Amino acid sequence: MFSKGSNINLDKANVLIQALPYIQKFNGKTIVVKYGGNAMINEDIKNAVIRDIVLLNCVGIKIVMVHGGGPEINGFLNKIGKESKFVNGLRVTDEETMDVVQMVLSGKVNKDLVALIGRNGGQAIGLCGVDAGLFNVKKHVSNDGVDLGYVGDITNVNESVVRNCLDGGYIPIISTIALGQEDGKVYNINADTAAAELSVKLNAEKLILLTDVPGLLRDRNDENSLISEVKYKDIPKLIDEKIISGGMIPKIECCTNALKGGVKSAHIIDGRILHSILLEIFSQDGVGTMLS
Amino acid sequence: MFSKGSNINLDKANVLIQALPYIQKFNGKTIVVKYGGNAMINEDIKNAVIRDIVLLNCVGIKIVMVHGGGPEINGFLNKIGKESKFVNGLRVTDEETMDVVQMVLSGKVNKDLVALIGRNGGQAIGLCGVDAGLFNVKKHVSNDGVDLGYVGDITNVNESVVRNCLDGGYIPIISTIALGQEDGKVYNINADTAAAELSVKLNAEKLILLTDVPGLLRDRNDENSLISEVKYKDIPKLIDEKIISGGMIPKIECCTNALKGGVKSAHIIDGRILHSILLEIFSQDGVGTMLS
Amino acid sequence: MFSKGSNINLDKANVLIQALPYIQKFNGKTIVVKYGGNAMINEDIKNAVIRDIVLLNCVGIKIVMVHGGGPEINGFLNKIGKESKFVNGLRVTDEETMDVVQMVLSGKVNKDLVALIGRNGGQAIGLCGVDAGLFNVKKHVSNDGVDLGYVGDITNVNESVVRNCLDGGYIPIISTIALGQEDGKVYNINADTAAAELSVKLNAEKLILLTDVPGLLRDRNDENSLISEVKYKDIPKLIDEKIISGGMIPKIECCTNALKGGVKSAHIIDGRILHSILLEIFSQDGVGTMLS
Amino acid sequence: MFSKGSNINLDKANVLIQALPYIQKFNGKTIVVKYGGNAMINEDIKNAVIRDIVLLNCVGIKIVMVHGGGPEINGFLNKIGKESKFVNGLRVTDEETMDVVQMVLSGKVNKDLVALIGRNGGQAIGLCGVDAGLFNVKKHVSNDGVDLGYVGDITNVNESVVRNCLDGGYIPIISTIALGQEDGKVYNINADTAAAELSVKLNAEKLILLTDVPGLLRDRNDENSLISEVKYKDIPKLIDEKIISGGMIPKIECCTNALKGGVKSAHIIDGRILHSILLEIFSQDGVGTMLS
C-alpha cells in the first residue's frame, strides 16, 4: 500500500495508527449491519461496503450482515410479467411471488454478496432464516385486514447457527425469509426487524442500518440539519414534533427495540456515502444518526 | 410409534434392534449423498429421502447432501421464455441462464430441502460452492471446442466450511455452483463430480449417488439383471463388454475417483424406491450397485 | 436387516422412520434404568433389555443402569449353606453375607451385564457405589429397632464418575453397594433408591423402574386396569384408596423423590415384556405407569 | 504431620524436599504396578502399598494397578468345597471355578482395594478386562495338551477406558478377567502379562511387579546377593547361568516384553517390605532389581 520513496507513506501509516483505538475498542465485539436499498445497486458503493465488512472482520470484529433486495425482486417479477404490489409499504406476496422472493434473495442477492466477499479475500457463509431454524414466523395480520399473503412476523430467533459461523471466523450473510411455525411454508420478513432482533440475541455492540437517507434530519429538506446523536428517552418528543415520521418511524422502532434488548448503540447511516460503515465506526462523530 | 395393546409392537421393536449393528457400524462416519433427478420431483419420495437423511444424522452419522436441480431450472427458464440447450449432456450456460441456475439451485431447490429437513426436526445449513470458497473452478473446455459458457471444472475443494457444519451437528446441503478462480464469475458444476470430490476431502465412508435407474444392469432391459457389487479392478472389463456405457460411464468414473481417493465404497442406487438410502445402508445386500 | 427383494423391507424402513421423533426428543438426554428381579433371570428377556440399552446409547441417549441381584445372592448364599433372612423386605446382612452380596453384585451380576453389552457391540463400565465415592451411606436404623447389619441409607451422591463415563460414550452399569461414611465398611443399599437419587443428581429426563408387575393397577387382580399415567399430586389420594399399597409404596416414593428433584418423568414398567424399555420410550402411551 | 515445637520438624521438611527431584522426574508419567501374592494378605503391608499409590497419584504421577488374588480365590473355592487344581502353575478353571474367580477378583479383591484407596482419600475406579473391552483373549493352549478350561491368552488391549480414568484423575484398579473373542465367555488371565501389555499400550515410564522375593538373586539362598540392575541384553546369559530360573523366568519375560514395547524400566521388587514402591521410585538404588 505504500509507494516507494514517497512522502505520502508516513501519512498513510499515521492513518493506520489513528485507527488503532477504534480497533481496540471493538475487538471481539459483534456488529450487525442491515444492508439494502440503493446502496446495494451501485456497484462502486457495493464494493466499498463489502471491503468495509471484510476489513472489520479482519481486525477482529464479529460482523453479521442482514440484507434485503427489493429492487432485484421487482426486476425479476417484471421479467416473468408479474407486477409488484405493496400495501402500507409491505409487499403483497402470493405463492408465485414468494417463490421469486426466495430465489432472488437467497439464491441471487445473498450468494452474490458471498461471492463478492470471497473475491475480496474474506470467507462468508450465505444463510437465510430457514437455515437451522434461524428465524421462525407467523403470518402477519395487517391492521386493516388486508391479506398480504406470505408476509411473516418473527416469533423466535435461534441464533446458534450464526454464532457457529462467527466462531469459525466466517462472515454470516443473511437473507430475510423464514419458515412459518404453523404451516411450515416460507415467508418474507422485514430486514430491519430481523437485523434488530438478531442483534439482541447476539448481544451485539452495534446495530447499523444502511439506508439511502443521511440519517435523522431536523428539517427533512436540509441535509445540514442532521441530528448526530439521539438519546433513547427523547424519541417520543421527536415523534411528537414530527421530526421522526413516515418510513423513519419503523426504523427508529427497530433501533429502540435493539437498545432495549441490550445493544449498546444503533446507527442509521447513509449507505450512499463511500465507506460509510468505516466512517461511522472509526470516528468520534460518525456520518449519520446514532441512537443510544 | 407403538400402538397400545397391539401385537405389532414387538415386531416394531425388533426392527429397531435389527438396525443396531448397522448404526454401530456407521456411527461417527461421514456419508455423502448426491441427490437429483426424478427422485427430487415426486413429493412422497422427496419426503422419504429427507426422513432417511434426518434419521441417519440423528443416529450419529455425519451426512452431507449434494444436490442438482435440472428439471426446476428448465421449468424456470421456460417461465422466462428461454430455451434449455444441452451439448453432450452439459447445459449451455450463458450469463442470463447462469443467473437462473444460481437462483433456482441455491435459492429455491437448496432452501426448500433445508426447510423440509427443518419440518422433519433436523437442522440443515444450505450452502453452495461459493460459500467460504468451498469449490473453485476453471472454465470447462469441451473436446469439440464448443463454448458452453459458465460451465466449470473443479480445481480446488476447501471443505473446512462443511466440517464446521458437521462438527456443529448440522446437515450441510450443498448446491453446485462455484466461483471461477480466474474471473471470479459464478459457474455451474456437475453435481456427481462435486459429491465425489467432496467425499474424498471429507474422508467419507460412503458416496451414494441417488439416480433414476436401479443401478448397474448386466442387461439394460432386464431389471432383474442388477449387479449388486462391482470390484474396482473389474470396471475396465465391464466397459469393454458395454455393460457400463452411455450416461453410466461418468457416474462410474466419479465413483472410481472417490474410491481411489480413499472412500470405502460408492453406491449407485435407485432414488425412486422409497427409503432406498436406508435400505442400502442398513442391509447386507442393499438395493443398487456397490463399488468397492 | 433387510432381506433382498422382499416387500417387508419398506415396512421395516417405515418403522425406523416412525422412531425418528422419539430419537430426536431424547437425543442427548439422560435416562436412568433400574434393572432387577425376574427380568434379570430369564435369558431372553435379559438379552432384550441389554439390546434396548445398547440401542438407546447408540442413538445418542445417555443411559445409566442401576441393578440389583437378589436371586443370585440367595443362590450363592445357599451354595455356602447360609440362609437368606429378611425383615420388612430388607436383607439381614451380617459380615459374611455382606461379602457375598459384594462379590455377587459387583463381581458376578455387574460384570456379566457389562460382558453382555460388550457382546452386543456396546461399551459399558461396571461400577459400584464404592468406585470414586459414588455413594456414601450410614447404617440403616429400622423403626422397630432390629439390627439389620450392613444395610445402609444413602447420605451423599458424588456423580462425577458417572458423568465421566457418560462423557466418554460409555454405558455405566452400577451395582448397589457403598462405603459407610463413619466406619468405612461396605454396605448393601436399595437399588430403587439409588437409581432415584442418581437420576436427580444427573438431571435425568426419565427414571425407569423395571419390575415384575404390569405397573400400577386400579384393581390388583385385573391386569387390564392398568393406570397409564399418574399426576404427582394425585398420589396421596391413591394411597388413601389403597390403590397404591404394599411393595408399591416405596417404589412410588422413589419416583416421587425423583420428580421432586427435577426428573421429568418416572416410569414403573413390566420388565417381563420383551423390549419394554423401547416400548415405553418410543411410544405415545407406553407399557406401564408413568408418573409426572 | 509436624509436631509443635519439636526439632524433628525440620528433619521431616528436609525429607519432603529430598523427594522433590523424584517427584519432578516422574510428574505426568505413567507407572503400572502389578500387585499380588502375600503383599496383598498382610493388612499392614496392604495399607502401606495403598498409601504409596495414593501419594504417587497425588503428586501428579499417573498410576495404574493390576492385581491378582490367588489366595482369596483358593479360600472361597474351599468354602464351597471345591479343590484348587494347578497345572504348570496355571489354575485349572472349569465353569464353576471361573464364576468364583470372576466374583472374588472383580467383586471382592478389586472393590476392597478401591474402598481402601477411598478411605485414604484417593479416588479409584475398579475395572476388569471385560469393562469397555479392555482385554480380549483366546483360550490358552498348553504345550502338553492339557485342557485348562477358562484360561486365556491376551490377543488385544483396548486401553482407552484406562486413559479415560487417568485423564479424569482417577486411579484405575484392574482385575484380570477378560472376554474370549470367539465365544464371548469370561476367562482368567495372568496378571503379570496383563500388567506388562497394558504398560506398553499406555507408554508407561515404569512397570513394577510387586512380588514376595527380594528381586533377582545371584545366589538364591543369599538375600545379600541381590542384583540391583540388569541390562536387557544380559538376560540370556543369566538364564544360561541358571540365575534366572523357575518362576522367575515368566516374570522376566513380562519385563522384557514391556521394555521391548518402549517402557523405560521394569522392576521386580519385594512387596513384603513396607513402602517398597516409594523406596524404589524415590531413591537412587531402589530395593529390588531394575531391568532396563
Next chain:
Amino acid sequence: MFSKGSNINLDKANVLIQALPYIQKFNGKTIVVKYGGNAMINEDIKNAVIRDIVLLNCVGIKIVMVHGGGPEINGFLNKIGKESKFVNGLRVTDEETMDVVQMVLSGKVNKDLVALIGRNGGQAIGLCGVDAGLFNVKKHVSNDGVDLGYVGDITNVNESVVRNCLDGGYIPIISTIALGQEDGKVYNINADTAAAELSVKLNAEKLILLTDVPGLLRDRNDENSLISEVKYKDIPKLIDEKIISGGMIPKIECCTNALKGGVKSAHIIDGRILHSILLEIFSQDGVGTMLS
C-alpha cells in the same frame, strides 16, 4: 533420597505418607505467599523458601509469590550515593529513586528468584504490576500531607495474566510496581497489600505473609507467648489490648481484607525459620499465627 540398606529409609517413607492428607487437602488450591525482608537476604533461608515453593507447585498447589526488596533497593541507592528516606514506614520515592526501585525489584530481585526456581527444577515467570495491567494505582495521599512521590495505592487488579501463568503450570513471581492510572508513570506499591488484594481476586485458599517475627505474640518480649490462631472477630479486642500494635497493624489489616474477600485463612509466619512455609501448610498447628 533413600540410602541403600539403611533403617532410616522407612522413616523417610513414613514422612512422605504423613504429608499425604495435607497434599490432598490443598491439591488444586491457590496459595499466595508474600516474601520479603530478612528471609530474602540469608542465602540458606532463601534456598529453603524457594524449595518449599517448588515442592508445593510440584504436588499440585497453585502457588503465587509476591515479593518486596527493601534492603536491595537501599543497597543500590547507596551505591549511586543516594540516601533512602522513609516517612511513616513508606519510602520517599522521587523519579530517580523510582527508577532504582523498578530496576532492583523487577530486574534484580525478581529475576534472581526466577533463576533460583529454575535451578531447583521449577518453571517461574517473573512479572510486575505493569505486565498486562496486573495492578493499577493512584498516587498515595498521606494523612499528614507529605508528598511521598511515586508511591501508589492499588485501584484495580486485573489478575488474568496471573491465571494464565498458573494454568500453564508456571509459578508467577510478582514484583510490586504498577502504572498510575492517571499519569501512566510507574509507582512503588506495598507488597503486603498487593499480595492480599491478589489473593482475593484469585479466590486463594491461603495468604501467607513471611515476616521476620515469630507471628503475633501476646507478650512482645516472650517468643513463647505466640498466639497460634486468631478469629477474625477478636481482632478489635486485640488492638484495644495493644497486643496488635505498631507495624503489625497494617499486616493484620491486609489479612483481614483478604479474609473479608473470601480467602479461607491468612498466616503471619516467621520467614527466618527454615521451611516455615512447609511447616505451616503441612501441619496441624503451624509455626506462626493463623487468622480465619
Next chain:
Amino acid sequence: MFSKGSNINLDKANVLIQALPYIQKFNGKTIVVKYGGNAMINEDIKNAVIRDIVLLNCVGIKIVMVHGGGPEINGFLNKIGKESKFVNGLRVTDEETMDVVQMVLSGKVNKDLVALIGRNGGQAIGLCGVDAGLFNVKKHVSNDGVDLGYVGDITNVNESVVRNCLDGGYIPIISTIALGQEDGKVYNINADTAAAELSVKLNAEKLILLTDVPGLLRDRNDENSLISEVKYKDIPKLIDEKIISGGMIPKIECCTNALKGGVKSAHIIDGRILHSILLEIFSQDGVGTMLS
C-alpha cells in the same frame, strides 16, 4: 479518526482499505522484531515503534519483541562510576557489570516497553531468557582467548512460555539475559542472535531487525544505493565483494540462520524512520533490505 464533514475522510478510509490485503496475508502469522540501538532512545520513534507493534497485534498478527539496551546500560554503569569495556564488539561483563546489565535490561528497559504498550492499549508481558528457561547458554569463548566474563552463547531455546503468552493474546517483550546451563549464573546474550533463534523455534513468518542504518547499501556512502532484496544464495558473493562487511556480517548471519531454520523472510530496516515496521510489512517494496 475522521474529522466531521471533511473531504479527507474518504482518503483515510481508503488507506485502511489498502491495508486489507496485507492484514489478510499476515493474519495469525508470527513476526519477531529485534529492537535496539538509537531507535530505542528517541522518544518519538519509540512511541511510533510501539504503536506499530500494538497495531499489528490488534489486527491478528502474533508479534514478539526482543530488545537490547546498550546505551541505557552504559548510562547506568557510568552512574556507578564503572567504565564500559568492549572487545570485538562484545561487552566485557564482570559480575558487577552483569548485575547492572540484568537490572537495566530486565527491570528498566523491558518494563518501560511493557508500560508503553500498556499506555497504548496493548497487553504485554515482560520476560527475559531466565523466565521458564526460555534461553540456556554456555560461556562464550572468544577466538583470541580473551575472557569476556558473563557473555553467553545460546545452547537451547524453550519457547513454550512465549507461545503461552501469544496464545493468551499478550505481546511478549523479551530481554536478552539467560542462565548458564553449567553454573546457573546469569549471562548476557546477543539480541540479534536471540531474536533469530527464537524466530526459528516459533516458525515465524518474518524476522525484522530494527537497526540504525538504512539496510544493506551497495555503496556504504550512498543511501540511495539500498539493496531492497537479497536472495540467500547471493550472500557469499556480496561478502566477497565487501558489500556485506563489518558489523553487517553478524546481522546477515542471524538472518541467514533464521531463513535456514524455516523463517520465510528476514528484514534489516532503519529503525530511525517513523513507522518503519508498518512500512515494511504493509507495502510491496518495504523500506530496508529483505532477505529470502
